[in-house]
Amino acid sequence: xxxxxxxxGGKDSTFALQKAMEHEDVACLxxxxxxxxxxxxxxxxxxxxxxxxxxxxxxxIIEQQxxxxxxxxxxxxxxxxxxxIERYDIKGVVTGAxxxxxQASRIQKICLDLKLWCFNPLWKxxxxxxxxxxxxxxxxxxISGVFAYPFDESWLGRILDEQTLLExxxxxxxxxxxxxxxxxxxxxxxxxxxxxxxxxxxxxxxKQFSNHSGIYKVIxxxxxxx
Amino acid sequence: xxxxxxxxxxxxxxxxxxxxxxxxxxxxxVVSQQESAKFANDADMVIITGNPLQSSDVSPIGFEWxxxxxxxxxGICAGMQAIGLLFGSNLSNCEEIGMVRVKIDNxxxxxxxxxxxxxxHTRKISLPKEFIKVGSSEKCIHIMKHxxxxxxxxxxxxxxxxxxxxxxxxxxxxx
Numbered sequence: 326x327x328x329x330x331x332x333x334g335g336k337d338s339t340f341a342l343q344k345a346m347e348h349e350d351v352a353c354l355x356x357x358x359x360x361x362x363x364x365x366x367x368x369x370x371x372x373x374x375x376x377x378x379x380x381x382x383x384x385x386i387i388e389q390q391x392x393x394x395x396x397x398x399x400x401x402x403x404x405x406x407x408x409x410i411e412r413y414d415i416k417g418v419v420t421g422a423x424x425x426x427x428q429a430s431r432i433q434k435i436c437l438d439l440k441l442w443c444f445n446p447l448w449k450x451x452x453x454x455x456x457x458x459x460x461x462x463x464x465x466x467x468i469s470g471v472f473a474y475p476f477d478e479s480w481l482g483r484i485l486d487e488q489t490l491l492e493x494x495x496x497x498x499x500x501x502x503x504x505x506x507x508x509x510x511x512x513x514x515x516x517x518x519x520x521x522x523x524x525x526x527x528x529x530x531x532k533q534f535s536n537h538s539g540i541y542k543v544i545x546x547x548x549x550x551x
Numbered sequence: 552x553x554x555x556x557x558x559x560x561x562x563x564x565x566x567x568x569x570x571x572x573x574x575x576x577x578x579x580x581v582v583s584q585q586e587s588a589k590f591a592n593d594a595d596m597v598i599i600t601g602n603p604l605q606s607s608d609v610s611p612i613g614f615e616w617x618x619x620x621x622x623x624x625x626g627i628c629a630g631m632q633a634i635g636l637l638f639g640s641n642l643s644n645c646e647e648i649g650m651v652r653v654k655i656d657n658x659x660x661x662x663x664x665x666x667x668x669x670x671x672h673t674r675k676i677s678l679p680k681e682f683i684k685v686g687s688s689e690k691c692i693h694i695m696k697h698x699x700x701x702x703x704x705x706x707x708x709x710x711x712x713x714x715x716x717x718x719x720x721x722x723x724x725x726x
Contacts, residue, residue, distance in 0.1 A: 344563060345563065348563050349562075349563060419563065426650055426669055426711065427649075433604060433648050434648050437604055437605075437648070440605075441605070442603060443603065444561070444564060444566075444603070445567045446566035446567060448571060449574075449711065451574065
């Protein structure tokens with residue numbers, strides 16, 4: 326089946342893409358470029374990077390602008406899906422949803438309206454096991470956003486490795502942080518994964534941080550051979 | 552051993568509708584609807600999963616063994632509909648996607664208080680005469696139980712927000 330993958334460039338949608346590629350025919354990625362930093366539906370830090378990621382993966386990408394306001398975001402998603410149907414004849418959509426019933430049910434409704442299959446291969450996945458699986462599969466991931474206590478500025482741009490994972494588990498035990506960021510506590514960016522044809526390298530970035538909340542804004546990035 | 556009957560038909564759907572259930576179980580075997588008759592007698596209990604919205608209407612074919620089965624069965628969403636059809640229910644349209652409020656109409660075993668539950672369906676079934684209605688939303692029956700046998704069904708997906716239901720089912724009947 327030809328499918329589109331809703332892609333933000335973070336670990337969840339990238340792993341969902343990997344699963345989709347293992348089992349279906351991924352025709353394109355869909356990325357919602359939100360002007361709203363506090364989007365109701367979509368992962369927002371560094372979303373422009375998805376074009377470079379798509380290049381590294383060698384899959385076409387449909388980028389859809391959205392104001393990011395509740396109610397309008399879904400119409401924008403519907404427009405993007407209609408473009409994917411028109412251009413690539415997709416029959417299904419894959420998302421990286423893990424826990425959010427809010428997000429999952431809204432996308433399910435849109436898929437039902439458009440007569441598309443909806444797949445959520447990460448649904449209810451154990452968060453710590455998921456992070457370990459990413460590391461075991463040699464994913465290169467950086468922390469691109471933090472949005473909760475007790476994260477500080479030092480977390481921005483940090484590589485997700487064994488040490489980082491241990492600290493996230495510690496935060497889970499002490500502060501009830503969702504280690505994979507399911508409560509919106511952290512956002513990530515994938516620089517490399519086993520199925521990437523090339524890898525991404527960050528050449529310049531700035532940290533914007535205040536009061537346990539901040540983003541790692543990539544200013545310069547390029548794609549290089551693996 | 553808990554037999555898990557997989558009602559999905561696409562590989563990606565198994566991650567979504569089967570794995571969240573099996574991760575709650577101590578020992579399990581996953582089979583298809585067509586294979587279920589062959590393995591049911593070796594199991595201590597059976598759980599029948601749900602499936603994606605876009606799946607075709609369920610059929611009870613392959614579940615005839617349930618009529619004469621005395622061990623516990625839990626049918627979830629498509630599993631509920633298959634069991635209902637087996638016992639003579641009718642299918643009709645009913646769309647519920649997202650969280651719904653399920654009111655308990657008749658308390659039984661581990662269903663004793665109203666709950667919020669995740670629904671993902673476009674069809675509903677009528678109540679077969681061998682079953683009692685345990686719980687319902689504004690739109691449809693959500694929980695039913697066979698009057699004589701340990702057969703329970705839920706239209707909602709307990710593996711999403713009500714895992715205690717699956718855990719209680721397993722604990723209640725685990726030998």
